[in-house]
Amino acid sequence: MRAVVFASEGTLVLEDRPEPKPGFKEVLIETAAVGICGTDAHVFDGEFEGTVFPLVPGHEATGTVVALGEGCDTSINKLAVGDHVAINPSTVCGECEFCLNGKNNLCRSWNGLGVVASDGASQERFVAPLANVFKLKPDTDLHLAALIEPLACSIRGWDQLPRRMGDHVLVYGAGTMGLLMAQLAPYAGAASVTVVDVNEGRLQVAADVGIQHRYTNADDADRDLWDVVIDCTGNVKAIEDGLKRLKPGASFQHFGVAATDAVAQYAPFRVYRDELSIGGSMAVLNSFGRAVEMFEAGAIKAAPMVSHSFSLDDYSDALTMFRAGTGRKLQIRPNDSESKVLL
Ligand SMILES: [Zn+2]
Numbered sequence: 001m002r003a004v005v006f007a008s009e010g011t012l013v014l015e016d017r018p019e020p021k022p023g024f025k026e027v028l029i030e031t032a033a034v035g036i037c038g039t040d041a042h043v044f045d046g047e048f049e050g051t052v053f054p055l056v057p058g059h060e061a062t063g064t065v066v067a068l069g070e071g072c073d074t075s076i077n078k079l080a081v082g083d084h085v086a087i088n089p090s091t092v093c094g095e096c097e098f099c100l101n102g103k104n105n106l107c108r109s110w111n112g113l114g115v116v117a118s119d120g121a122s123q124e125r126f127v128a129p130l131a132n133v134f135k136l137k138p139d140t141d142l143h144l145a146a147l148i149e150p151l152a153c154s155i156r157g158w159d160q161l162p163r164r165m166g167d168h169v170l171v172y173g174a175g176t177m178g179l180l181m182a183q184l185a186p187y188a189g190a191a192s193v194t195v196v197d198v199n200e201g202r203l204q205v206a207a208d209v210g211i212q213h214r215y216t217n218a219d220d221a222d223r224d225l226w227d228v229v230i231d232c233t234g235n236v237k238a239i240e241d242g243l244k245r246l247k248p249g250a251s252f253q254h255f256g257v258a259a260t261d262a263v264a265q266y267a268p269f270r271v272y273r274d275e276l277s278i279g280g281s282m283a284v285l286n287s288f289g290r291a292v293e294m295f296e297a298g299a300i301k302a303a304p305m306v307s308h309s310f311s312l313d314d315y316s317d318a319l320t321m322f323r324a325g326t327g328r329k330l331q332i333r334p335n336d337s338e339s340k341v342l343l
């Protein structure tokens with residue numbers, strides 16, 4: 001069985017590995033699609049805190065159940081061989097202060113499949129804990145469904161935001177996360193959604209998924225201030241720009257991943273005087289099941305978001321293309337022999 005392996009920081013190899021075996025309450029899954037995101041680039045560069053090499057990357061995955069380990073038959077999660085599934089990559093200790101207080105995304109021993117110490121899905125087949133495997137309807141598009149993982153992060157983002165019905169929402173960044181946050185805004189009660197991205201090409205994707213207000217600079221928008229501003233870039237310039245565009249009483253969310261040493265400036269007096277809320281959102285918390293349901297209900301336009309699929313042989317090309325910022329969502333399809341342009 002073939003697998004992409006990050007052998008060490010900055011080193012990628014293709015390996016032939018023995019077939020993985022599912023252990024107690026574990027599921028063996030044949031990979032259909034794995035999305036590539038900024039986290040994979042950070043992991044490859046050795047910038048993700050806690051990563052243990054060698055590691056098979058890939059945390060935004062879907063697939064088909066091939067085998068069930070012991071104990072799966074007695075579980076209330078009735079899974080069967082042949083089921084189509086999406087995988088929540090987060091595994092937690094269940095013992096630390098944060099796990100015990102309902103905030104397991106902040107677990108002190110947080111481990112993500114393909115991110116920290118457990119192998120991910122950029123291989124022909126992989127093993128996941130039963131509790132992380134979510135069954136999909138047989139007619140759900142198994143490739144596009146790899147967007148369910150980032151969608152689950154986005155639903156968690158909206159869970160975290162102080163907001164009211166009728167809010168005007170401004171999103172920075174028209175990459176996958178920005179477009180998902182923007183598409184969820186109407187479900188969170190937004191009266192309008194504006195997306196800003198310096199890259200015109202990405203604004204075209206925003207148009208394709210139905211975002212009406214799109215600008216390369218928020219100065220050109222039809223309003224000056226917003227009730228909710230969400231940064232999906234992690235870029236300090238965008239963050240500082242967004243913080244200036246909050247109405248009194250508004251909320252700002254750090255949703256994009258900034259560099260660990262990045263520092264942004266804001267005026268504390270304004271945060272006090274205007275009662276601004278500034279918060280963050282990290283990964284998935286009790287939102288994966290809702291993401292499955294919303295995806296299957298057609299809450300997001302997924303097809304315009306996925307532009308290329310890559311075979312395992314072409315993994316490094318996918319990483320290069322991701323870094324160049326060209327294309328839309330890129331996927332690895334480990335059981336396809338050829339890479340394809342989808343849009
Ligand atoms: Zn991701």
Ligand SMILES: [Zn+2]
Nearest residue numbers: 093096099107
């Ligand atoms: Zn924990």
